Amino acid sequence: MDLQSSRNLEELFHLLNRWPVSLEDQMEYHWVPYGLMLEIKDQRLLMTSWLLDTQVQDLNIWLTRWHPQAFLGVPQRLFLIKQKMMISCLCPSNSEGRNWYQMLLLQQQFLSKVDHGGLV
Numbered sequence: 001m002d003l004q005s006s007r008n009l010e011e012l013f014h015l016l017n018r019w020p021v022s023l024e025d026q027m028e029y030h031w032v033p034y035g036l037m038l039e040i041k042d043q044r045l046l047m048t049s050w051l052l053d054t055q056v057q058d059l060n061i062w063l064t065r066w067h068p069q070a071f072l073g074v075p076q077r078l079f080l081i082k083q084k085m086m087i088s089c090l091c092p093s094n095s096e097g098r099n100w101y102q103m104l105l106l107q108q109q110f111l112s113k114v115d116h117g118g119l120v
Contacts, residue, residue, distance in 0.1 A: 001025055005040050011097025012038075012104070034108055041090070045100055048088040049107040054114065055083040062114060071106050085114055 001023065009023050020027060026039045030052055039046040056062065059080050066076060066087075077088045087107045091100055 001040050002043055005043055005045070008045070008095075008097040008100060009038070009040075012100045015098065015101040016104075034111065035084075036104070044093050045091040045095070046088065047091060047100065047103060047107070048086055049104065049111060050081075050084045050086045051111050051114065052084075054085075054111075056080060056085040056114065057083065059085065065113075066110060070110070071103065074103060076107070085111070087111065 006023055013019050018029070018031070020029075026037070028037045029035070033052055033054075035050045035052050037046075037048040039048075059078060062085060063078055066078065068075065071089065074089050074092065077086075079086050079088070087110060089103060089107075091103060095103075
């Protein structure tokens with residue numbers, strides 16, 4: 001992992017007020033009610049969030065309810081794994097830890113609406 005990616009991850013964890021034991025190219029956390037996977041790929045962050053305890057039967061309804069502008073124009077991928085709805089994005093190459101933090105909050109905001117059955 002390059003120095004800039006390490007610094008950005010440190011900033012992200014500082015803003016989250018959570019510190020991992022060590023920074024790795026791939027990290028997974030379960031912080032109720034969310035799961036989070038962070039992967040550094042070619043100096044970019046692939047961020048995937050999901051709800052730990054909420055099952056989704058039909059992804060199609062949620063595909064019609066998310067909008068790119070809700071995620072600052074960064075494309076998000078929605079998919080199901082074992083009836084858990086995942087939301088994932090590859091953060092722009094020029095983004096920093098504070099941008100990653102903001103994107104994570106937006107993903108969690110979307111997922112909280114799924115958890116409560118609300119409209120996005």
